[in-house]
């Protein structure tokens with residue numbers, strides 16, 4: 494081979510590698526702010542709350558001294574118009590379908606927001622983009638959208654009395670699983686006194702994973718990244734045994750089910766759910782009647798106290814004397830999950 498063709502074929506294989514790398518990226522950044530991919534985090538990447546560091550713009554128990562949960566990332570604005578308003582393009586993080594739009598900011602502290610539905614490795618997953626100034630024309634429920642396609646423009650909309658200040662302009666970005674597709678019915682039956690303006694896309698029915706961790710792990714593992722594995726290996730807070738052989742979560746998230754030969758032989762009488770600090774059932778283990786001790790509808794099998802003290806904002810359970818008990822939020826989560 495002459496030197497030119499060596500270089501030519503090297504360039505070709507590099508381009509093929511780039512193409513492959515791009516194709517294998519399950520999730521793209523929702524804005525042009527690439528500082529989000531810096532594992533050490535920075536002011537450039539995240540907009541913290543007023544008077545607090547960038548850290549308060551990340552996912553987890555990072556507000557009110559750890560007691561309050563922030564379900565997403567507040568990705569800082571990069572482009573502004575002459576009035577200082579954010580103009581960053583907001584793009585779908587993956588191929589998907591528009592699941593829900595809220596275009597009446599007064600109805601949500603998320604202001605204008607879009608929820609996209611994605612089907613990845615057998616998992617139904619929902620990305621959410623909030624505080625938008627506007628949604629792109631043609632973005633309507635049911636519309637198919639390509640990964641990286643612009644769906645909106647960043648903004649500062651919210652229904653809170655205090656508006657989001659210009660200097661804090663950001664995209665609030667979440668990655669969620671939906672707890673129950675019959676949520677709207679559950680809400681009408683169990684919380685008739687409170688309005689539900691968003692049907693199944695009520696915040697109570699969405700349960701998130703940390704988008705920053707996900708993006709960093711994808712960056713680290715490249716083509717070896719698996720969303721399924723990422724979810725199954727979320728840190729465990731507790732295990733709860735739920736009676737019953739069939740409920741929406743175990744049906745919709747079959748991919749999270751593990752094998753249990755005894756239950757397969759004897760029949761499934763319940764499920765052991767591994768919950769994260771914010772209540773995500775990240776692993777589902779079928780159990781036979783012979784493997785279930787309690788008669789209660791739900792029973793707590795184990796709790797990792799160090800995980801609980803690391804994340805004090807979950808409010809799912811507490812220890813009364815020597816006994817672990819579900820708090821109202823934990824009880825409600827299991828009620829919705831099994832409704």
Ligand SMILES: [Zn+2]
Pocket residue numbers: 563565566567665666
């Ligand atoms: Zn936020």
